[in-house]
Amino acid sequence: VVDVSVLDANVAVMAARWPGRRLRPHVKAFKSTALARRLVDAGHRGLCAATPREVLGLAAAGLGEDLLLANEVLDPGRLAALATCGARVTVAVDSAETVDAAAAAGLAEVLVDVDVGCFRCGVPPAEAGRLAHRARRAGLEVRGVMGYEGHLMMAPTEDKAARVAEAMALLAAAHDEVGGSVVSGGGTGTWALNEGVTELQAGSYTLMDADYARLRLPFRQAVHLYATVVSRRAGRWAVADAGLKALGMDHGNPLVEGHPVLYCSDEHTTFLPADGEDLPAVGERVRLVPSHLDPTVAYHQQLVVAQGDQVVDRWDVDLRGW
Amino acid sequence: VVDVSVLDANVAVMAARWPGRRLRPHVKAFKSTALARRLVDAGHRGLCAATPREVLGLAAAGLGEDLLLANEVLDPGRLAALATCGARVTVAVDSAETVDAAAAAGLAEVLVDVDVGCFRCGVPPAEAGRLAHRARRAGLEVRGVMGYEGHLMMAPTEDKAARVAEAMALLAAAHDEVGGSVVSGGGTGTWALNEGVTELQAGSYTLMDADYARLRLPFRQAVHLYATVVSRRAGRWAVADAGLKALGMDHGNPLVEGHPVLYCSDEHTTFLPADGEDLPAVGERVRLVPSHLDPTVAYHQQLVVAQGDQVVDRWDVDLRGW
Numbered sequence: 001v002v003d004v005s006v007l008d009a010n011v012a013v014m015a016a017r018w019p020g021r022r023l024r025p026h027v028k029a030f031k032s033t034a035l036a037r038r039l040v041d042a043g044h045r046g047l048c049a050a051t052p053r054e055v056l057g058l059a060a061a062g063l064g065e066d067l068l069l070a071n072e073v074l075d076p077g078r079l080a081a082l083a084t085c086g087a088r089v090t091v092a093v094d095s096a097e098t099v100d101a102a103a104a105a106g107l108a109e110v111l112v113d114v115d116v117g118c119f120r121c122g123v124p125p126a127e128a129g130r131l132a133h134r135a136r137r138a139g140l141e142v143r144g145v146m147g148y149e150g151h152l153m154m155a156p157t158e159d160k161a162a163r164v165a166e167a168m169a170l171l172a173a174a175h176d177e178v179g180g181s182v183v184s185g186g187g188t189g190t191w192a193l194n195e196g197v198t199e200l201q202a203g204s205y206t207l208m209d210a211d212y213a214r215l216r217l218p219f220r221q222a223v224h225l226y227a228t229v230v231s232r233r234a235g236r237w238a239v240a241d242a243g244l245k246a247l248g249m250d251h252g253n254p255l256v257e258g259h260p261v262l263y264c265s266d267e268h269t270t271f272l273p274a275d276g277e278d279l280p281a282v283g284e285r286v287r288l289v290p291s292h293l294d295p296t297v298a299y300h301q302q303l304v305v306a307q308g309d310q311v312v313d314r315w316d317v318d319l320r321g322w
Numbered sequence: 323v324v325d326v327s328v329l330d331a332n333v334a335v336m337a338a339r340w341p342g343r344r345l346r347p348h349v350k351a352f353k354s355t356a357l358a359r360r361l362v363d364a365g366h367r368g369l370c371a372a373t374p375r376e377v378l379g380l381a382a383a384g385l386g387e388d389l390l391l392a393n394e395v396l397d398p399g400r401l402a403a404l405a406t407c408g409a410r411v412t413v414a415v416d417s418a419e420t421v422d423a424a425a426a427a428g429l430a431e432v433l434v435d436v437d438v439g440c441f442r443c444g445v446p447p448a449e450a451g452r453l454a455h456r457a458r459r460a461g462l463e464v465r466g467v468m469g470y471e472g473h474l475m476m477a478p479t480e481d482k483a484a485r486v487a488e489a490m491a492l493l494a495a496a497h498d499e500v501g502g503s504v505v506s507g508g509g510t511g512t513w514a515l516n517e518g519v520t521e522l523q524a525g526s527y528t529l530m531d532a533d534y535a536r537l538r539l540p541f542r543q544a545v546h547l548y549a550t551v552v553s554r555r556a557g558r559w560a561v562a563d564a565g566l567k568a569l570g571m572d573h574g575n576p577l578v579e580g581h582p583v584l585y586c587s588d589e590h591t592t593f594l595p596a597d598g599e600d601l602p603a604v605g606e607r608v609r610l611v612p613s614h615l616d617p618t619v620a621y622h623q624q625l626v627v628a629q630g631d632q633v634v635d636r637w638d639v640d641l642r643g644w
Contacts, residue, residue: 028588050589071563071589072552074605094553097604119584119592121553121561150587230394231416231443239442241394245620246644250571250586262441264572265472266350266616267372267393270441282419283396294588298567299620301643321623322568 001304002207004312006222007035010205011042013218017191018200024048024068024184027319029203029294032303033061034315039206040065048184048201049319052078057319059087066090068184070146070201072098072113072121079105090143094123096134103138110140111182114174116147116167125170129177144182147171148201153189154211161193168196188212188219209293211251223303225254225288225296227269229280236272238279240286243267247288248295255289323626324529326634328544329357332527333364335540339513340522346370346390346506349641351525351616354625355383356637361528362387370506370523371641374400379641381409388412390506392468392523394420394435394443401427412465416445418456425460432462433504436496438469438489447492451499466504469493470523475511476533483515490518510534510541531615533573545625547576547610547618549591551602558594560601562608565589569610570617577611 014023020043027036028050036047036058046066049055052075055067064087072094073079082089083106092113093099102110112132115122123131132142149167152160168185175183186194188204189212204212207223227242240256244264247254253261259271259279269288273279280286290296297303298320305313336345342365349358350372358369358380368388371377374397377389386409394416395401404411405428414435415421424432434454437444445453454464471489474482490507497505508516510526511534526534529545549564562578566586569576575583581593581601591610595601602608612618619625620642627635 072561073563074550074552095604098552115555119559120587120590124555228396230396230420233437233446237441239394244570244572245617245642248566248571249617250566265442268442282417295567295571320567 001226001306002223002315004305004307006220007038007206010208010219010222011039014191014202014205015042015044018202019043021046022199024199024201025206026050026070026187026201026203027054027058030207030297030303031317031319032315033057033063033318034313035206035303036063037061046199048203051322052082053322054319055082055087055089056085059085059089064088068092068111068146070113070148070184074098074101076101076105079107083107092121092146093131093135094121095131099131099135099138099140103135103140108141109143110135111143111146111184112174112178114145114147114171116149116170116185118148118150120148120150122147125174128174132178142178142180144180144184144198145171145175145178146182146184146201147174148185148187149190149194150187153187154215164190164193165195168194172196188217189215191217204293207293207297209251209296210255210289210291212293213289221289223290223293223297225290226285227288229282229284229286232279232282234279237262237270240269240271240288241267242288243269246296246299247290248292248298250295251291254291257286323548323628324545324637326627326629328542329360329528332530332541332544333361336513336524336527337364337366340524341365343368344521346521346523347528348372348392348509348523348525349376349380352529352619352625353639353641354637355379355385355640356635357528357625358385359383368521370525373644374404375644376641377404377409377411378407381407381411386410390414390433390468392435392470392506396420396423398423398427401429405429414443414468415453415457416443417453421453421457421460421462425457425462430463431465432457433465433468433506434496434500436467436469436493438471438492438507440470440472442470442472444469447496450496454500464500464502466502466506466520467493467497467500468504468506468523469496470507470509471512471516472509475509476537486512486515487517490516493518510539511537513539526615529615529619531573531618532577532611532613534615535611543611545612545615545619547612548607549610551604551606551608554601554604556601559584559592562591562593562610563589564610565591568618568621569612570614570620572617573613576613579608
């Protein structure tokens with residue numbers, strides 16, 4: 001359930017710092033074209049995606065003015081679909097193979113993905129210029145660079161700014177060799193610290209989760225999973241009917257309204273009494289805060305949109321799957 | 323991708339120990355009516371489910387001869403749908419509230435769910451008889467008891483049999499008070515040890531996962547997630563294009579063909595060189611073994627069915643969602 005007032009407040013806070021095209025909202029966090037449209041309507045007309053399916057869904061929804069697939073793809077069929085979907089599509093490349101695959105599929109534009117320390121994709125900074133040259137020789141327009149400092153989203157506060165600056169210095173060095181107007185990177189966890197990008201790739205700030213909440217950002221929790229207590233052992237534990245098939249678990253257990261969580265199983269979350277408080281009764285609703293937004297939303301068919309106590313809309317999670 | 327020969331071998335091994343109605347396959351593990359039909363065709367005509375949606379899907383697929391919803395449900399609308407779906411549906415009850423909800427919805431049959439130590443649902447054994455009495459007074463047929471020793475599936479070998487026997491002694495004591503012909507419980511992890519049930523609720527044995535593999539059961543890995551290497555830092559790490567939105571993560575990282583896994587992110591798994599071996603090249607396929615089957619399958623639209631190197635079928639994961 002999305003509290004649309006909180007969502008809108010989060011969008012406004014981000015837009016004040018990263019207005020219009022300075023923000024490239026990342027749809028992977030929420031996988032919904034309806035929510036993406038709200039961000040486009042707020043002025044963020046270029047969008048970021050993690051899978052070909054997300055890009056194709058955005059294009060089909062008429063949101064294809066400027067779509068970045070911030071990921072490497074080799075599958076010729078999927079790349080060809082991106083090249084012919086009617087949207088402006090830019091893909092990330094970090095190797096001769098990905099450059100050649102993009103060119104062969106008829107894609108027009110790429111960003112050179114630069115490794116800024118995340119142990120994932122990206123060309124070493126020193127090789128970025130050479131890869132850009134290869135791309136241009138293959139007929140591709142190189143719009144610039146991207147580099148995701150994902151390893152720093154949750155970094156300790158004391159040296160976080162310095163570490164983000166170091167990562168962005170690597171990206172800037174690569175950009176000097178690559179050229180182009182775009183330097184894309186960052187995320188919700190570095191939104192206030194990243195000074196190196198021309199556009200910020202953030203998505204989680206819209207709905208938030210318990211992990212990002214620990215950073216004490218000015219974004220508030222806009223999505224909750226409502227569950228029903230289906231069993232209770234008075235004074236000892238209670239069981240809500242939402243478990244690890246409704247919650248991304250890589251960041252641990254959800255929060256349950258101040259109750260210690262004992263464990264999650266497939267369709268249940270068992271939780272304990274909070275200090276001095278009773279457990280909710282069988283049949284009562286409890287609100288869970290997911291520990292990780294992205295894989296949680298990906299389990300669900302719909303986001304139910306609420307304004308106060310009223311359900312005002314339902315947004316399909318139409319970009320999930322592959 | 324399901325290797326159907328391995329699946330069939332697993333089904334045969336289980337059926338030799340738990341033939342016909344002695345096994346009540348649990349569909350929560352694979353959430354597919356096509357796979358459920360294969361088990362019904364193997365003689366296991368009663369099925370077990372964890373959600374109303376799973377039950378309704380099985381009923382709609384014509385597999386409703388005897389469906390057990392091994393879970394507590396309070397929602398009147400969902401219970402009414404179960405009562406009118408045309409299948410024989412038995413639901414678990416563990417409280418006055420769940421008994422009353424089942425009766426009010428027009429359901430006919432229940433099992434008394436007994437707490438055998440799992441810290442989840444189930445009435446304390448000493449209260450099972452009283453709850454059965456209440457159910458009968460409400461007009462419900464009480465078919466017997468169920469009790470899931472989920473906390474023992476992965477218990478250490480040395481005292482596992484004794485602990486399972488203790489849990490089943492609790493269930494037997496409750497059964498003495500409740501009556502009825504059904505004693506339902508158990509799972510893949512206790513398939514060879516559980517001597518206390520009239521029917522075993524197992525599902526993971528069909529496809530298996532890396533967690534159950536540690537138990538050295540005679541069931542083999544029948545499902546793999548195929549991913550493509552989309553990025554590589556030669557000699558250091560490689561990145562496959564399947565991550566924590568394609569894998570249940572509550573049991574940890576997947577296995578990647580003997581390679582140490584560094585971490586999973588949303589759409590990627592970063593892995594390291596195995597001792598003395600090269601990393602696969604960009605574009606190569608790798609096979610991942612999920613650490614936990616159930617929440618992994620729940621992320622996917624389809625199971626691709628293979629016989630050797632040939633794709634012979636595609637089974638929709640049509641029971642997922644709520």
